[in-house]
Ligand SMILES: Nc1ncnc2c1ncn2[C@@H]1O[C@H](COP(=O)(O)OP(=O)(O)OP(=O)(O)O)[C@@H](O)[C@H]1O
């Protein structure tokens with residue numbers, strides 16, 4: 741599977757991102773629990789892109805490490821960025837009306853998690869989940 | 873916008889979620905359920921999530937809100953049919969569905985409510 745680029749501009753796009761990530765996870769032969777974890781993390785991150793990033797996009801692709809397969813998903817926006825990343829990752833912290841579980845929860849649900857963000861410079865979150 | 877159908881069965885309301893949930897549908901469901909509880913005087917609400925392949929923080933918050941608001945409106949909510957993989961993921965996400973009654977399937981959920989679950 742080649743990389744798939746999806747726009748995130750509305751609620752329906754969050755659903756489409758979830759479906760694309762699910763398809764990639766099935767193709768990479770992730771277990772059902774791992775598929776569910778990755779799709780849930782993707783749902784959180786896509787919603788953050790929409791709600792806080794003011795929209796953006798996602799790139800979903802299959803990745804390989806030797807014989808091991810996995811799925812990488814990148815969520816990017818050109819929004820306000822995150823000034824205090826430590827705080828944003830803290831469970832229960834929200835600047836909106838959420839529960840503050842999305843970022844911290846997504847990090848727990850995947851194998852690799854990186855955030856590239858700066859105030860005024862947008863946010864890019866990259867996650868990877870490997871088949872066992 | 874597509875709205876989820878709410879069925880009235882005796883003194884209970886049943887919502888069976890069969891589609892990929894968009895956030896706007898989740899918010900509409902929450903409002904529709906509150907209206908229908910008042911309108912029908914229902915004592916119980918069964919939310920069937922058998923078909924849901926994920927529950928994220930947004931949907932989880934809706935379930936908790938519906939449970940809380942139904943209690944205020946003198947009804948009880950039971951969430952039924954949560955898949956094992958979804959339950960495992962919810963715990964790791966950090967969402968505790970404390971205060972939400974759950975049952976294995978619709979039949980058991982209905983029985984739980986009619987056995988006085990609605991009164992306690
Ligand atoms: N893409 C982003 N751009 C700017 N700020 C963000 C972005 N993603 C997250 N944040 C900030 O990090 C905070 C925490 O995010 P997190 O997803 O953990 O919680 P939430 O979205 O507020 O609530 P929940 O996800 O539980 O519904 C947000 O409230 C927001 O301030």
Ligand SMILES: [Mg+2]
Pocket residue numbers: 784787788838841842843
């Ligand atoms: Mg969030």
